[in-house]
Amino acid sequence: MEHAERHLLLVDDEENVLRSLQRLLRKDGYTLYLANSAQRAFEILAEQPIDVIVSDQRMPEQTGTEFLSKVKEKYPRTVRLMLSGYTEVSSVTDAINEGAIYKFLTKPWDDGQLRANIREAFQRHAMETENIRLHVEIEEINTELLSLNHVLEQQLLDRNQRIDRDISVVSVMQEMIDNLPLGVIGLDSAAEVISMNNWVANLLGSAVASYTGQSVTLLPDPFPELIHDYLFSSEMNTQRHFATVGNVQVTLDIKPMGLSSDSSGCLVIVQPR
Numbered sequence: 001m002e003h004a005e006r007h008l009l010l011v012d013d014e015e016n017v018l019r020s021l022q023r024l025l026r027k028d029g030y031t032l033y034l035a036n037s038a039q040r041a042f043e044i045l046a047e048q049p050i051d052v053i054v055s056d057q058r059m060p061e062q063t064g065t066e067f068l069s070k071v072k073e074k075y076p077r078t079v080r081l082m083l084s085g086y087t088e089v090s091s092v093t094d095a096i097n098e099g100a101i102y103k104f105l106t107k108p109w110d111d112g113q114l115r116a117n118i119r120e121a122f123q124r125h126a127m128e129t130e131n132i133r134l135h136v137e138i139e140e141i142n143t144e145l146l147s148l149n150h151v152l153e154q155q156l157l158d159r160n161q162r163i164d165r166d167i168s169v170v171s172v173m174q175e176m177i178d179n180l181p182l183g184v185i186g187l188d189s190a191a192e193v194i195s196m197n198n199w200v201a202n203l204l205g206s207a208v209a210s211y212t213g214q215s216v217t218l219l220p221d222p223f224p225e226l227i228h229d230y231l232f233s234s235e236m237n238t239q240r241h242f243a244t245v246g247n248v249q250v251t252l253d254i255k256p257m258g259l260s261s262d263s264s265g266c267l268v269i270v271q272p273r
Helices: 015-026 038-047 064-074 086-097 111-178 198-204 223-231
Strands: 007-011 031-035 052-056 079-085 103-107 183-187 193-196 239-245 248-256 266-272
Touching: 007 015, 007 038, 015 031, 015 111, 031 038, 038 064, 052 064, 052 111, 064 079, 064 086, 079 111, 103 111, 183 198, 183 223, 198 266, 223 239, 223 248, 223 266
Parallel strands: 007 031, 007 052, 052 079, 079 103
Antiparallel strands: 183 193, 183 266, 239 248, 248 266
16 A cells, blocks of 8 residues: 555645645655646546545635535545644534544644644545445445355255155056056165165055065065075176065066166065966
């Protein structure tokens, strides 16, 4: 901030005052602009990026307070200082209270004090500019976060819709399996029942839930021995067995799972003979 170009506008209807201020402030490295009237000052403001203004109070066209009040309306980011005699303090009080004037400096001025106040004014302008930049940056970040949040919400909605669709598909598939005129039992590689349809549950005389998640050893003979031998042997081709379950003679086809999926274990198809 110390090395950024700093634009200072000096406004006074007296040329000798302007030249005196120019000589004093030139050494501080400012880009100086001189205006001997409010009209000329507004012309400069329209063309140049003025940061700080130092204006006299007593000018013929309009007072300094009137001028700086208008500047506040049109160029609110400028930092505005007033130079005035002691007898004019009361005339600028309202302007100070309304925020049109940042600081009030008296004539005749003290060179060191004037230079210090102008430096402080530029520091204030730099801080306000940085605050505005940070505010804009935060707004941009918030906008990006809102956009990202919208994307994430849409992705979550899409995922939930896919899950609902998958659940629906699973429900339909389960209903189809339950209505098959044969029995289906799915077992994992540890010989645990992971699925069973109603046909085979009715054959076994129990509800599907009684066997789901349980070891194959809970199934009636001959299921435990046949399935155990199949799962823990090196032979994984389809096997067919004939057996009696309850009073029903059935055909048991034991097939490997994982031929077209990531599943492991086996599938038992039970059909009446």
